[in-house]
Amino acid sequence: MATQLHRLLSLLFLPFILFRRGSSPPQPLHRHAATGDDPGLHPIVLLPGNTCSQLEARLTDAYRPPSPQCGAAKGSGRWFRLWKNATAMEDPELAPCLADQLRLVYDPVARDFRNVPGVETRVLGFGSTRDFLSDSPANKDLCMGRLVEALEQAGYRDGEILFGAPFDFRQAPAAPGQPCRAFARFRRQLRALVEHASRKNGGKPVVIMSHSQGGYFALEFLNRSPLPWRRRYIKHYVMASTGPGGFLLAMQQLVSNPSAALSFASGFTGLPSPKVFGPGTLLVVTRVRNYTAQDIPEFLEAIGLPPLAATLYETRALPVKLNFRAPVVPTTCINGVGVPTMKELVYWDGNFSKSPEVVYGDGDGLILLASTLALDTMIGDDPRQEHYKSIKLAGTYHAGVISDGEALERVVSEILGVQE
Ligand SMILES: *[C@@H]1O[C@H](CO)[C@@H](O)[C@H](O)[C@H]1NC(C)=O
Numbered sequence: 001m002a003t004q005l006h007r008l009l010s011l012l013f014l015p016f017i018l019f020r021r022g023s024s025p026p027q028p029l030h031r032h033a034a035t036g037d038d039p040g041l042h043p044i045v046l047l048p049g050n051t052c053s054q055l056e057a058r059l060t061d062a063y064r065p066p067s068p069q070c071g072a073a074k075g076s077g078r079w080f081r082l083w084k085n086a087t088a089m090e091d092p093e094l095a096p097c098l099a100d101q102l103r104l105v106y107d108p109v110a111r112d113f114r115n116v117p118g119v120e121t122r123v124l125g126f127g128s129t130r131d132f133l134s135d136s137p138a139n140k141d142l143c144m145g146r147l148v149e150a151l152e153q154a155g156y157r158d159g160e161i162l163f164g165a166p167f168d169f170r171q172a173p174a175a176p177g178q179p180c181r182a183f184a185r186f187r188r189q190l191r192a193l194v195e196h197a198s199r200k201n202g203g204k205p206v207v208i209m210s211h212s213q214g215g216y217f218a219l220e221f222l223n224r225s226p227l228p229w230r231r232r233y234i235k236h237y238v239m240a241s242t243g244p245g246g247f248l249l250a251m252q253q254l255v256s257n258p259s260a261a262l263s264f265a266s267g268f269t270g271l272p273s274p275k276v277f278g279p280g281t282l283l284v285v286t287r288v289r290n291y292t293a294q295d296i297p298e299f300l301e302a303i304g305l306p307p308l309a310a311t312l313y314e315t316r317a318l319p320v321k322l323n324f325r326a327p328v329v330p331t332t333c334i335n336g337v338g339v340p341t342m343k344e345l346v347y348w349d350g351n352f353s354k355s356p357e358v359v360y361g362d363g364d365g366l367i368l369l370a371s372t373l374a375l376d377t378m379i380g381d382d383p384r385q386e387h388y389k390s391i392k393l394a395g396t397y398h399a400g401v402i403s404d405g406e407a408l409e410r411v412v413s414e415i416l417g418v419q420e
């Protein structure tokens with residue numbers, strides 16, 4: 001039963017390689033010129049990456065627990081920590097409860113992903129960076145803990161000029177026209193937070209910074225906000241470790257856990273995009289059939305997913321990928337390069353239960369260089385995009401961009417640099 005949780009989580013977890021530091025260990029940062037009462041300081045709102053937001057849950061009478069123990073808190077109205085709850089994860093009796101309560105289900109009537117009936121969830125600490133996951137040094141690196149420290153050293157104060165926009169990482173923005181209550185709610189909350197941050201700071205426009213999965217939320221938020229609103233409220237967008245191309249690991253994770261594939265709306269977000277990887281780029285190779293980013297629906301079928309999976313991919317996830325575009329606010333993209341990154345999976349005899357042979361290319365350990373370079377054309381070359389800058393950090397891992405000493409220094413000076 002604990003393996004059920006393991007399977008579910010492996011779709012969310014990024015492997016340890018992403019936690020690994022690049023060449024330079026974190027160092028005490030130089031104090032930057034800015035202080036809290038610097039009249040030039042713009043407020044900043046941070047969106048962290050996958051699994052970095054924490055979730056609380058409560059169980060109503062409608063909950064049908066997989067075992068009596070899982071229903072113990074039913075109807076009590078008590079909110080408890082669903083993610084991250086190390087006690088429940090490590091307890092063999094409670095792990096299956098966690099697996100059951102953490103998954104989403106697709107509701108064909110509402111045409112939307114929602115919690116299992118009887119499970120209510122909420123994101124912990126919206127508005128602040130204080131509840132970003134930091135229960136271990138690795139999670140502190142991955143979840144902006146070091147970045148927050150560096151910003152605080154530079155004079156930013158949480159709740160005054162520094163704000164956090166954690167989100168339900170199990171969800172994903174869906175194509176316009178597809179119901180997605182979770183993302184609609186997040187957009188309302190983030191809009192209100194940005195306006196609040198600006199108001200609290202003399203009406204100054206706000207810097208938004210995202211890492212990894214947070215970038216999909218931030219970019220869709222910006223692109224679906226009216227242009228006059230963006231011009232009024234957004235000073236700058238800093239997108240770290242996000243590319244338009246997705247990543248191969250998302251395919252491998254689906255292959256290893258097809259049964260959990262429909263348990264999260266975010267399961268398809270990372271799949272390689274046909275907008276970046278053309279019909280000449282093989283992603284998955286077998287003796288009888290090869291798959292490119294154009295063949296994802298066939299790939300989903302080949303690994304044993306029900307037809308609903310391909311439909312959801314084509315109607316909810318793919319249009320968002322194809323619509324990846326310039327936010328039309330001043331933007332800086334920061335990505336690691338020079339790290340071996342999965343570029344092709346070989347299941348030669350077509351047996352997807354076996355471990356693939358992996359071919360590596362250049363990237364940040366997760367995102368391929370081709371995807372980072374595509375930012376230059378998809379955002380940088382858009383004639384409406386007036387300011388675009390891309391920073392490529394050599395030898396820096398996906399999470400190193402927001403945690404390595406030198407990378408952090410660069411990111412913070414970039415944020416301070418947009419103040420003028
Ligand atoms: C962790 O989960 C268990 C059961 O799922 C719950 O009883 C406990 O209160 C949770 N911990 C926290 C800190 O909420």
Ligand SMILES: *[C@@H]1O[C@H](CO)[C@@H](O)[C@H](O)[C@H]1NC(C)=O
Nearest residue numbers: 282285286287288289290291
């Ligand atoms: C798939 O690609 C491999 C490697 O390029 C090639 O050897 C093989 O013939 C291709 N298979 C098919 C069915 O096209």
Ligand SMILES: *[C@@H]1O[C@H](CO)[C@@H](O)[C@H](O)[C@H]1NC(C)=O
Nearest residue numbers: 347349350351352353354355
């Ligand atoms: C596929 O590989 C798995 C794991 O190695 C093995 O148990 C299974 O029998 C293989 N299936 C086929 C059809 O060869």
